[in-house]
Amino acid sequence: MTKLSVNINKIATLRNARGHNRPDLLQAARDCERFGAQGITVHPRPDERHIRYQDVRDLKRMVTTELNVEGNPTPDFLDLVREVRPEQVTLVPDAPDAITSNAGWDTVRHQEYLQDVVADLKSLGARVSIFLDPVPELVRAAASTGTDRIELYTEDYARRYHADREQAIRPYREAAEVALELGLGLNAGHDLDLDNLAYLHQNLPGLAEVSIGHALICDALYMGLENTIQLYRRQLQ
Template sequence: MTKLSVNINKIATLRNSRGGDVPNVVQFAKDVQRFGAEGVTVHPRPDERHIRYQDARDLKPEIYTEYNIEGNPVDSFVELVLNVKPTQVTLVPDAVDAITSNAGWDTIKHNHFLVDVIKEFQQNGIRTSIFVDPVLEQIEGAKATGTDRIELYTEAFAHQYSLGNKEAIKPYVDSSVLANSLGLGINAGHDLSLDNIAFFNKNIPDLLEVSIGHALIAESLYLGVENVIQMYLHKLKALS
């Protein structure tokens, strides 16, 4: 059954735009779990323009579902994750100046780096996931790093699906079939929404988790957070 992890970065962005502590990210994390979310995701960046490193620490005692911290494993990020010890760390190769994540890892080029980082996290009891494009060679490369899971970067699918191109799902299906055969768990995220999540979930075999932030928060402005979370859960569980 596919789990829903809510990325709360946008709540921190809203808070930071005015200073102070409104909305409070810890309270929001507690609320989304109460509303049925099965995980909470944060993506702290070095400039702390949304989630701050201290937020990641403050959230730990309040998350009783799954806690996923994602980001580029620079030294400060690695130190944070080892200190907090979330359920899962998702490694994302985003540049310091990237507005949002925009590419998966080249798991072949960066094999040695990823092997070392992943081993350190796993030795500390933290499940690892690598953000990857739906390219078969990169899935094979991910397996060679020793990671527990991959997270499929779904922006290309979401864009093409919005144009009516349902064939855009094919590389994700092929990548998932390969990942399953290699014993890799499958997560997915980026631009998944209420419009496309049911189709994506229906077609991806053994999808374990989706991480959704921007769309979910935007949809909640009109429909309400609790209602939107229930809508996602319905779409995910009805087809699992």
């Protein structure tokens, strides 16, 4: 079964817009789990424009499924995950001023660096995933870092899906097959929604988890959070 981890960054963005605690981020995380989410994902950034570091500490104490913390492994980020010890850490090479994640790791160029970071995080008992473009060479290099999983960056798939979904999925299927051969777990995320999720799920062998935030929260404005989470879960059956 492919698990659904709900990224709650956008809920934090809405909260921060007024400077108070509405919506209540922790209650939203509880509700996501109650409505069927099988994990909670957060991506704290240095400017704390949505998820704050304290949010991550608070979430760790109350999330009952699985906490996935994404981010660029800067010293501050690594200090946070050493303190919190989430179940999964997803390494994303985003710049501090990036609006959202926009590229995966060059696991060939950054091989030694990633080996050190992965070893450090695994020593804490965390499962490690590396955010990656769907390129077989990069998947093979990721395996050499010692990572447990990769997360395929699916923006290009989502962008091309409506024009030609078979062409859009092809590089992702190839990357997934390489990951499976190498014994890597497989996650996916970015711009997945109710239109393109089922086809991705049907065509990626061994897909363990998807992380979805922006589209899911947008859909929830119209359909309600509980109904929306159930609709996304159905796409993964």
